[in-house]
Amino acid sequence: xxxxxxxxxxxxxxxxxxxxxxxxxxxxxxxxxxxxxxxxxxxxxxxxxxxxxxxxxxxxxxxxxxxxxxxxxxxxxxxxxxxxxxxxxxxxxxxxxxxxxxxxxxxxxxxxxxxxx
Amino acid sequence: xxxxxxxxxxxxxxxxxxxxxxxxxxxxxxxxxxxxxxxxxxxxxxxxxxxxxxxxxxxxxxxxxxxxxxxxxxxxxxxxxxxxxxxxxxxxxxxxxxxxxxxxxxxxxxxx
Numbered sequence: 001x002x003x004x005x006x007x008x009x010x011x012x013x014x015x016x017x018x019x020x021x022x023x024x025x026x027x028x029x030x031x032x033x034x035x036x037x038x039x040x041x042x043x044x045x046x047x048x049x050x051x052x053x054x055x056x057x058x059x060x061x062x063x064x065x066x067x068x069x070x071x072x073x074x075x076x077x078x079x080x081x082x083x084x085x086x087x088x089x090x091x092x093x094x095x096x097x098x099x100x101x102x103x104x105x106x107x108x109x110x111x112x113x114x115x116x117x
Numbered sequence: 118x119x120x121x122x123x124x125x126x127x128x129x130x131x132x133x134x135x136x137x138x139x140x141x142x143x144x145x146x147x148x149x150x151x152x153x154x155x156x157x158x159x160x161x162x163x164x165x166x167x168x169x170x171x172x173x174x175x176x177x178x179x180x181x182x183x184x185x186x187x188x189x190x191x192x193x194x195x196x197x198x199x200x201x202x203x204x205x206x207x208x209x210x211x212x213x214x215x216x217x218x219x220x221x222x223x224x225x226x227x228x229x
Contacts (some may be wrong), residue, residue, distance in 0.1 A: 004159070040221065040222070041221055042121075042205055042207070042219030042220050042221050042222055043207075043219050045204075045217070057184075077164075089157075091159055091160070093160075104229070105150055105162045106150070106160075106162070106207070107162060108152075108159035108160040108161075108162075109159050110158050110159040111159050113157065
């Protein structure tokens, strides 16, 4: 069981730079989620994919954030013109869903910790 | 703000003692999930509850979901240092089919 893997584990960048994170989900999972988490808080939903289709994006998410899942397998999350407020842990999760409901638990990667200086 | 209320926010427990963490929603839930997180790491799935009144156990951890499916508790018996970490509840509301709402987490410290 390879689990969900995320790369890189840590990223330090200067304000205004672009960053890209990668997530490789569990291979048989059709749903992939991106969350953001800050200290002392639960995960905050960013976006999710069913196969290659991006079905929902948080209304709170800035246009500087974009995510792709080109072949329905791995996904990338890009943040353009980073700001200090973007500093957080970015978590990827995958699950197997049949029909409309989440029918299996979300399995999380270890996250990418972003620090914007 | 968090859509699930977790209590307590933090807990310091003597090793060997029992403890309970609660998770409450204002909405009826389709499913509720308990996760554990260590600092700087991802969330590790513990248990999923979907039926009102359901109870599940794994080793020394027991989770329950009330009949109305709005409240859950996580109980640890005879706590050990390995139980230390942050416990998070996540849930799928009945009016959502994909997104989990989350509690802010309960930080558990085990004193030797």
